[in-house]
Amino acid sequence: MANTERPTHRRPIRWYILVFLAPATLIYTIFAIYPILESLRLSLFQANENGATFEGLANYARLIQEPYWAEQFWNAFKNNVLLFLMHMLIQNPIALALAALLSVPTLKGAAVYRTILFLPTLLSVVVVGFIWQLILSPLWGVTPAFMNFLGVGSFFKPWLGLESSALVTVTLISIWQYVGIPLMLFYAALLNVPEETIEAARIDGLNGWWIFWKVKLPLILPSLGLVGILTYIGNFTASFDLIYSIQGGLAGPDYSTDVMGTFLFRTFFGFQAQLGDVYMGATVASALFFIILIGVALYLFGVQRRLQRYES
Amino acid sequence: MLITQRLSSAGIHAVLIAYSLLALFPLALIVINSFKSKKAIFRDPTGLPLGDNFSSKGYDSVLNNSDFPLYFGNSLTVTCVSLVLILLLGAMAAHALSEYRFPGDSLIGLYLILGIMVPIRLGTVALLQLIVDLGLANTLTALILVYTAQGLPIAIFIFTEFLRSVSKEIKDSARIDGLSEYRIFFEVVIPLVRPVIATVAVFSMIPIWNDLWFPLILSPGEETRTVTLGVQQFIGQYTVNWGAVLAALSVAILPVLVMYIIFSKQLIRGITAGAVKG
Amino acid sequence: MATLSLKGINKSFGSVDVIRDLSLDVNNGEFIVFVGPSGCGKSTLLRMIAGLETLTDGAISIGDKRVDHLPPANRGIAMVFQSYALYPHKDVRGNLGFALKHAGIEKQEIDKRVNNASEILGLSEMMERKPRELSGGQRQRVAIGRAIVREPDVFLFDEPLSNLDAALRVHMRIEILKLHQRLRNTMVYVTHDQIEAMTLADRIVVLRDGRVEQVGTPLELYKKPVNTFVAAFIGSPAMNFLQANVQDSSVNLEGESICTLNAKDGPVQLGVRPEHLVVSDNGPFKGSVSVFEHLGGESFVHLALADEQSLVAKLDGEYIFNPGDECSLAIKAEHCHVFDSAGRNITE
Numbered sequence: 001m002a003n004t005e006r007p008t009h010r011r012p013i014r015w016y017i018l019v020f021l022a023p024a025t026l027i028y029t030i031f032a033i034y035p036i037l038e039s040l041r042l043s044l045f046q047a048n049e050n051g052a053t054f055e056g057l058a059n060y061a062r063l064i065q066e067p068y069w070a071e072q073f074w075n076a077f078k079n080n081v082l083l084f085l086m087h088m089l090i091q092n093p094i095a096l097a098l099a100a101l102l103s104v105p106t107l108k109g110a111a112v113y114r115t116i117l118f119l120p121t122l123l124s125v126v127v128v129g130f131i132w133q134l135i136l137s138p139l140w141g142v143t144p145a146f147m148n149f150l151g152v153g154s155f156f157k158p159w160l161g162l163e164s165s166a167l168v169t170v171t172l173i174s175i176w177q178y179v180g181i182p183l184m185l186f187y188a189a190l191l192n193v194p195e196e197t198i199e200a201a202r203i204d205g206l207n208g209w210w211i212f213w214k215v216k217l218p219l220i221l222p223s224l225g226l227v228g229i230l231t232y233i234g235n236f237t238a239s240f241d242l243i244y245s246i247q248g249g250l251a252g253p254d255y256s257t258d259v260m261g262t263f264l265f266r267t268f269f270g271f272q273a274q275l276g277d278v279y280m281g282a283t284v285a286s287a288l289f290f291i292i293l294i295g296v297a298l299y300l301f302g303v304q305r306r307l308q309r310y311e312s
Numbered sequence: 313m314l315i316t317q318r319l320s321s322a323g324i325h326a327v328l329i330a331y332s333l334l335a336l337f338p339l340a341l342i343v344i345n346s347f348k349s350k351k352a353i354f355r356d357p358t359g360l361p362l363g364d365n366f367s368s369k370g371y372d373s374v375l376n377n378s379d380f381p382l383y384f385g386n387s388l389t390v391t392c393v394s395l396v397l398i399l400l401l402g403a404m405a406a407h408a409l410s411e412y413r414f415p416g417d418s419l420i421g422l423y424l425i426l427g428i429m430v431p432i433r434l435g436t437v438a439l440l441q442l443i444v445d446l447g448l449a450n451t452l453t454a455l456i457l458v459y460t461a462q463g464l465p466i467a468i469f470i471f472t473e474f475l476r477s478v479s480k481e482i483k484d485s486a487r488i489d490g491l492s493e494y495r496i497f498f499e500v501v502i503p504l505v506r507p508v509i510a511t512v513a514v515f516s517m518i519p520i521w522n523d524l525w526f527p528l529i530l531s532p533g534e535e536t537r538t539v540t541l542g543v544q545q546f547i548g549q550y551t552v553n554w555g556a557v558l559a560a561l562s563v564a565i566l567p568v569l570v571m572y573i574i575f576s577k578q579l580i581r582g583i584t585a586g587a588v589k590g
Numbered sequence: 591m592a593t594l595s596l597k598g599i600n601k602s603f604g605s606v607d608v609i610r611d612l613s614l615d616v617n618n619g620e621f622i623v624f625v626g627p628s629g630c631g632k633s634t635l636l637r638m639i640a641g642l643e644t645l646t647d648g649a650i651s652i653g654d655k656r657v658d659h660l661p662p663a664n665r666g667i668a669m670v671f672q673s674y675a676l677y678p679h680k681d682v683r684g685n686l687g688f689a690l691k692h693a694g695i696e697k698q699e700i701d702k703r704v705n706n707a708s709e710i711l712g713l714s715e716m717m718e719r720k721p722r723e724l725s726g727g728q729r730q731r732v733a734i735g736r737a738i739v740r741e742p743d744v745f746l747f748d749e750p751l752s753n754l755d756a757a758l759r760v761h762m763r764i765e766i767l768k769l770h771q772r773l774r775n776t777m778v779y780v781t782h783d784q785i786e787a788m789t790l791a792d793r794i795v796v797l798r799d800g801r802v803e804q805v806g807t808p809l810e811l812y813k814k815p816v817n818t819f820v821a822a823f824i825g826s827p828a829m830n831f832l833q834a835n836v837q838d839s840s841v842n843l844e845g846e847s848i849c850t851l852n853a854k855d856g857p858v859q860l861g862v863r864p865e866h867l868v869v870s871d872n873g874p875f876k877g878s879v880s881v882f883e884h885l886g887g888e889s890f891v892h893l894a895l896a897d898e899q900s901l902v903a904k905l906d907g908e909y910i911f912n913p914g915d916e917c918s919l920a921i922k923a924e925h926c927h928v929f930d931s932a933g934r935n936i937t938e
Binding site for chain 2: 014016017019020021023024025027028030031032033034035036037038039042098101102104106107109113115116117118119120122123124125126127130131132134135140141142145176208233237238240241244245261264268269278281282285286288289292293296
């Protein structure tokens, strides 16, 4: 059989790569990337009689200087920072301690504990918010009754309703729900510490407590960095759900629990007499975008790079 | 030595049991009281729903006198369709990124997983305009498209990492067996990624089912309300009907609980494996 | 059953040339082994024959048919992979029959071929098992069986034994040899292991940096390596190379004449295989023992020569040395290899 076809050695266009990639890329570009870029663009405009005009960074200047906006912005920003710090100082140490206990190799029933401790994380924030609202409510009286039982009943206060304690209470509820995520990350990292390293430390004469501080902790530092950045992103975006469902869009009492998410929601949609403002909404969202970007950049270029030295 | 070991082990269990109770008690309290009469809820909050205490009135008003079945259907539709799209499109993109070399491949790979770090919520202002312009406001389609876009980055990341760890030779083998690139995807790659499908599914499903932000903004209409938004609105209206409020909360917890019991192994394995990589 | 011919094959990835102007003719029924260090292009070459990589230039024919423009399935080849590449979701029977089912062959015929292959390979007992329930050796057998059922013109093997442990590797090597004797197909086999190459091949192709260094039977390569690269690659332990001088048609090492050579005076490399060295009181290789390894039946003595060169010799198990002992070795002139400064073999 004579060969009549001349092989060209040129690969035909591989359309299938396009077919595999295009649907995901299109949906992602249109509904995730484009809106973010468009929000950034909108933040440079202001509404007036004939539509909108380009105002450069004027909106950002208003946001941090004009009393009406600046007061809310800095208040929300301060609350977000407090929220972040409290999560870092309370949630993550608790998670680390629980993970350390869970990863004790001789522990029986670790799988059961793991399942239970992660459960609250999966629930809707709305549901969690309401559950705690009911439990802490003076109307129902579950908490006062429980505190009476412990003999500290006189200390009960409607914490969610008090300006001084609302933010802390909301934080504690959030920690109750989300402690499972850092817990799992730490737990995985601890399980990943090679058994030989621990045995070597034991032969070097270290006991359990020192093995944890001197051997395991340095080895899981990268996951500490990861938990830090996840906590950071979560605080600036996801905190909306909890606060909106417990305290409403006004983030009461008297804005004491206002965060960037609720501030953005009010700015964009308006509330009470105030009308919503698309352009200021976009500005708040974009400010949030840059705040997160700075955090991620710090993490990627600073924290993670330094931590990775420990990996090898 | 043995005694101290026993003591410390007992101490560890004590701490873990205490924290487990803290995690479970509020949920148990809600579910137990949802089956009680209003009187019993207030008189005896920690009692079991037996005898006089028992009442299913709360569920009655939630399931029969409200639109909860509708909300439930909406949530189910949105979650399932988004999930199928995320899994299918995510696996397709991950396959392309892990299997073929082409100009700009790593750039596209990076672009597609950017969304893990940048929350899609930040584009809400423009997203709402886009949805309105497309005539999709107050539709489930809007939610499905947004959740698909939101879930794709992490799905693509997990699938790509996994597929890169799988031998390429099996796909070459299929090529020698004469399969087209499309059939290789459906007949070889899909069965290969089966172990991580559950992980990706739970990872993507939970935030969709629980989300409040997008239903509130994109589809707040009565007809397209999801369970989470429904609960939020319902409780706002019925603050006096405690039985109904508690029943509504229980109804919202239940499907997640069932899913978790079925998939907790895969989910936790997925988180731990992902963390090891990351 | 077919010949395989490669003509002027070139392959480059971007600016990197992986295969450079390679031509080779493989006879019908021949077992040919591509061997070389990692990165020499041997696997790429095999994948081009299979149709998994495109050619930059050149032509590949199987039988009389030019195949380099055909998809893998239409080339009449079957391939066995290093990682076995079994479909994890199909049982052994499903794996064996998959290609045939896809090609639309009748069920009866599929069953016949699958049963035949499973008998040849001793897989009949485990037809319903999934790959994860099989041992490494069994998986490799299934992978080979999957190639057999396709009744290909040419079998391609890509380092098929590399994932097996040492004992199993020896065993499977013999099985593959038996298979070739039974089927008499043309087989192309890629390995980095020169022992596999020596024991399996009718002819060996030694590759380096995308070029053929030498093609020949195992014995030709062993006895007449064209250069130091082939000489060092074939044989274990590897050949010793010593700096020597040619003077008056005699190859001298430290003033002692080792063999004769008709060449200009000047420096050369003397190649000496460890197994050709023998203990001799007045041997020309004199030095002190630095390391001595005894393996029972045989032993290796590492010698530090006076001019700071070193040498390994493979001796009978009857010799025993201690580090520091003096030792002198000799070699027959016909076992000496001499290479010029460019590494080319200039032995007469």
